[in-house]
Amino acid sequence: EAKRLRQGVAVYNPGAEAARALHLSLLSDLATAIQHDELRQFLQPKRCVKTGRVVGAEALVRWLHPQRGWLPPGDFIPFAERSGRIRQITEWMLARAVRTLAGWAAEGREPMTIAVNISTLDLQDQALPARLAALLAEHGVDPGLLQLEVTETGLMSSSADPIAVLHALRSWGVKLAIDDFGTGQSSLAYLQHLPVDELKIDRSFVQDVHRDPRRQALLKSIVGVGQSLGLTVTAEGVENEAELACITACGCDLMQGYLLARPMDLPDFERWRGEAG
Ligand code: C2E
Ligand code: CA
Ligand code: CA
Numbered sequence: 001e002a003k004r005l006r007q008g009v010a011v012y013n014p015g016a017e018a019a020r021a022l023h024l025s026l027l028s029d030l031a032t033a034i035q036h037d038e039l040r041q042f043l044q045p046k047r048c049v050k051t052g053r054v055v056g057a058e059a060l061v062r063w064l065h066p067q068r069g070w071l072p073p074g075d076f077i078p079f080a081e082r083s084g085r086i087r088q089i090t091e092w093m094l095a096r097a098v099r100t101l102a103g104w105a106a107e108g109r110e111p112m113t114i115a116v117n118i119s120t121l122d123l124q125d126q127a128l129p130a131r132l133a134a135l136l137a138e139h140g141v142d143p144g145l146l147q148l149e150v151t152e153t154g155l156m157s158s159s160a161d162p163i164a165v166l167h168a169l170r171s172w173g174v175k176l177a178i179d180d181f182g183t184g185q186s187s188l189a190y191l192q193h194l195p196v197d198e199l200k201i202d203r204s205f206v207q208d209v210h211r212d213p214r215r216q217a218l219l220k221s222i223v224g225v226g227q228s229l230g231l232t233v234t235a236e237g238v239e240n241e242a243e244l245a246c247i248t249a250c251g252c253d254l255m256q257g258y259l260l261a262r263p264m265d266l267p268d269f270e271r272w273r274g275e276a277g
């Protein structure tokens with residue numbers, strides 16, 4: 001055995017084999033997940049640091065698998081992206097968000113944005129902006145209430161021209177956010193060329209920020225540059241009061257995280273919103 005390993009001969013690995021089999025079976029299940037109504041849209045609120053007002057929510061997908069139960073996006077989004085299946089998930093998430101926004105408007109509730117996560121593959125779809133505009137028009141929803149979150153790495157790794165799609169989306173009035181900012185390769189200077197409205201600072205800069213003066217300095221400078229470009233700056237993954245105090249001192253505009261609320265299904269979100277005022 002040791003000799004075979006040294007010679008670099010592939011050794012049977014039951015762990016990897018099982019993981020592969022699991023992925024293959026999930027991939028085939030994913031093909032029918034939408035038809036079988038197994039996806040759910042959870043909402044996590046975002047709050048204005050200064051006024052305390054809840055200004056929007058991020059939509060996060062969950063899969064209620066008939067055999068495996070609740071699956072977090074990390075368990076299926078990566079291979080949905082590799083297989084191209086992500087486009088249908090995005091389409092479903094967008095339709096769900098627009099229906100929710102239309103419902104809130106019909107009930108006369110105070111307007112709130114919903115942000116949907118978009119992947120690299122979606123940005124290669126030149127027809128997405130017009131399709132989305134038609135969906136919004138069909139439901140009479142103000143495009144300014146829909147936001148799309150794009151990761152920095154997604155933008156950099158896209159082969160087609162993702163900036164063209166972003167400009168088209170924005171020309172229809174849809175709002176754009178850069179997600180997980182700080183984790184990719186792009187520089188702050190790159191931001192000035194992107195047609196975006198909001199910068200979401202990755203949780204890795206927020207976590208334990210009160211314990212690390214250097215992280216705090218970094219956070220403060222990202223907030224400063226973002227705001228000088230006219231962007232709304234959001235701190236992601238705020239879990240406790242100490243982190244909140246720190247991101248407030250750094251000048252963040254919005255906060256999102258377990259301290260405020262976990263992602264919830266629509267009925268729970270509406271109940272929460274009613275209680276939060
Ligand atoms: P993300 O876009 O950065 O979303 C934030 C993630 O952080 C969510 O995980 C959320 O539940 C979690 N989170 C929020 N507040 C806190 C906090 O205070 N502490 C900690 N530790 N975590 C917090 P989730 O729902 O598991 O989603 C993971 C990732 O999956 C998302 O990261 C996003 O990249 C992707 N994703 C989720 N839904 C979709 C979708 O519909 N489409 C696409 N393309 N990607 C999605
Ligand atoms: Ca996001
Ligand atoms: Ca994020």
Ligand code: CA
Nearest residue numbers: 179180202203
């Ligand atoms: Ca993330």
